[in-house]
Amino acid sequence: MKSNIWYISKYANIKKYGADTRHASFCEEFAKAGHKVRLITSNSSHLYNNLPKFKNRYYDVKSNNFNVTWVNTLKYSKATSIKRIFSWLWFDFFVFLMAFNNKYEKPDVVIASSLSLFTVLTGCFYKKFYKAKFIFEVRDIWPQTLIDLKGFSSNHPLIWLLNKIERLGYKYSDAIVGTMPGLKLHVENEVGLGSKVHCIPQGVNLAFYDNSQEKLCEEYVEQYIPKNKFIVTYTGTFGEANALEYIIEAAKKLKHTSQIHFLLVGEGYLKEELKDNASELTNITFAPKVVKEQVQHLLSLSDLLVASVRDEKIYKYGMSLNKFIDYMYAKKPIVCMYSGYPSMINEAKCGEFTPAENSNYFASAIKKYQLMTSLDRQQIGGLGYKFLISERSFGVLSKRYMELFNEASL
Numbered sequence: 001m002k003s004n005i006w007y008i009s010k011y012a013n014i015k016k017y018g019a020d021t022r023h024a025s026f027c028e029e030f031a032k033a034g035h036k037v038r039l040i041t042s043n044s045s046h047l048y049n050n051l052p053k054f055k056n057r058y059y060d061v062k063s064n065n066f067n068v069t070w071v072n073t074l075k076y077s078k079a080t081s082i083k084r085i086f087s088w089l090w091f092d093f094f095v096f097l098m099a100f101n102n103k104y105e106k107p108d109v110v111i112a113s114s115l116s117l118f119t120v121l122t123g124c125f126y127k128k129f130y131k132a133k134f135i136f137e138v139r140d141i142w143p144q145t146l147i148d149l150k151g152f153s154s155n156h157p158l159i160w161l162l163n164k165i166e167r168l169g170y171k172y173s174d175a176i177v178g179t180m181p182g183l184k185l186h187v188e189n190e191v192g193l194g195s196k197v198h199c200i201p202q203g204v205n206l207a208f209y210d211n212s213q214e215k216l217c218e219e220y221v222e223q224y225i226p227k228n229k230f231i232v233t234y235t236g237t238f239g240e241a242n243a244l245e246y247i248i249e250a251a252k253k254l255k256h257t258s259q260i261h262f263l264l265v266g267e268g269y270l271k272e273e274l275k276d277n278a279s280e281l282t283n284i285t286f287a288p289k290v291v292k293e294q295v296q297h298l299l300s301l302s303d304l305l306v307a308s309v310r311d312e313k314i315y316k317y318g319m320s321l322n323k324f325i326d327y328m329y330a331k332k333p334i335v336c337m338y339s340g341y342p343s344m345i346n347e348a349k350c351g352e353f354t355p356a357e358n359s360n361y362f363a364s365a366i367k368k369y370q371l372m373t374s375l376d377r378q379q380i381g382g383l384g385y386k387f388l389i390s391e392r393s394f395g396v397l398s399k400r401y402m403e404l405f406n407e408a409s410l
Contacts, residue, residue: 003405004036004105008122009113009137010073010091012041014063015212018048019292022139022179023113024063025205029398031065035405038104039066042091044073046084057094058101069104071095085158088116095122099129106130109405111177112169113137117162120169127172135404136173138183141314142166148314149241167191175404182317182341200401201343202320203394209329214293224287225301229261230370233302235295236323238268243308246337248277249359250366251284260370263287265298299330303377304369308337311356315340325392328384333377335365347391350384 005027012023020028023039031037043051043059052059052070059070073090076083098104110132112123120136127134143162146152152159170176170191176183177200188194225231238244244264251262262284264274271286278284290298299305305327309315318341327334328344334351337358345351354361369377390396 001406002034002036003108003133004038005030005109005111005405006038006040006107006126006132007111007113008040008095008119010042010088010116010119011045011047012039012113013045013048013051014039014068015208016061016063017051020205020208022202025203025394026398026401027066028064029394030402033398033402035402036105037066038069038107039063040069040071040095040098042073042087043070044075044087044091046077046079058098069098088118091116092118092122095119096125099126107132109133109135111135111137112173114139114142117142117165117169120165120173124168124172127174133175133405134173135175135177136169137177137179139179139320141180141183141186141317144186144314148312149310170196175407177401177404179320180318180341181320181343186317198400198404200397201392202322202325203397204325204329204388204392206389206393206395209296212293213296214291215297216290216294220287220290221301224265224285225263225298226261226285230259230304231261231263231302232304232306232366233263233265233299234306234308235265235289235298235326236307238264238266238271238274240270241309242268243310243337243357244270244274245277246308246357246359246362247306248274248281248284250363251278251281253359253363254366255281255283257283257367257370260366261285263302265289295326296330299326299332302330302332303374304366305330305332305334305351306336306362306366307334308362309340309356311339315356317341318343320344325388328388331378331381331385333369333380334384335362335369337362344387345384348384348387350380350382350387 009023013021014024027037027039061068071094074087110123110126112119123134126132143159170187176197179201181199184194184197187197254260265287266289324344337356338353339356354365
């Protein structure tokens with residue numbers, strides 16, 4: 001049966017305004033299958049700089065085969081700003097008001113994707129009054145992430161409120177979709193309804209990688225990427241959760257291994273502090289971020305790709321980093337400092353996890369890959385690519401998602 005689907009996420013986006021996010025990729029696949037699809041998102045985000053500007057409350061556009069409704073919401077610039085919370089409320093209030101706007105055909109299926117967590121309330125509303133199937137998509141386990149990674153007290157009023165909303169979503173939704181493989185354990189601990197959880201992880205948009213790639217300019221390559229070195233590359237955010245000081249510690253331990261050079265690419269509020277920490281090292285380079293279309297060229301010039309996160313309880317439920325998609329598509333081996341629920345890298349056998357916040361094990365793993373032949377590294381990296389194509393394309397994942405549309409409500 002074909003359905004009218006609303007996919008609601010404040011931080012969704014489409015390529016015209018920065019990138020096709022997970023939500024947009026799924027919407028395209030749903031539309032290909034014959035469903036009528038509307039992606040509802042906001043023009044206020046700290047993640048993208050060129051979102052549409054308009055005076056009306058809603059701005060409707062077409063993207064490929066589905067509709068996109070932008071909601072004009074309160075603007076903010078910092079992820080930690082209190083305005084961000086008010087922007088969440090603003091967004092979901094006006095998504096709620098779409099129920100009274102005859103312009104929008106009411107949904108048969110509502111996917112409420114965190115963040116904002118207040119979108120759970122919107123999903124509950126459309127289920128109650130329009131008999132829509134309500135799917136709660138969890139991409140970050142809030143508010144537990146705030147407690148573990150941001151140091152909030154579990155007794156903080158905001159944490160109390162978000163916890164109540166989270167539990168409501170778990171109880172009242174017809175199905176729960178998680179990007180992390182261990183979400184079922186968390187939901188079972190919270191409300192005893194782990195059987196409602198389906199793991200549909202981050203996916204790969206093959207059309208983007210096949211058709212939208214660009215090369216780095218020669219000046220960037222000359223300035224930031226050393227020649228005749230074993231290049232160990234990190235790409236992404238320079239923030240607290242990324243634990244990059246442990247990568248720098250590993251660089252210090254390997255500073256006498258002349259062939260190994262670390263390349264840290266990206267931006268973030270801790271970048272200057274990290275550069276100061278590494279100021280005496282000659283085996284590490286900090287480079288500006290590149291656009292997503294150029295990431296594959298950057299990774300192709302590398303030998304080993306790395307990532308790291310903190311040793312926090314939240315990761316016992318797993319993680320699904322977008323960068324793993326880029327890394328695995330690049331056919332390079334991967335080493336990640338991580339002590340949580342393992343997935344992707346271990347499943348594909350394209351690298352390894354070393355203990356979180358432990359630069360000794362991490363440095364030893366890097367040295368091991370540096371001593372391998374290039375053919376051995378190529379074979380290991382190729383396993384990641386094969387895993388992506390067979391297990392993580394949006395074409396494959398969308399079929400699992402669409403099975404939830406027609407299941408009987410719980």
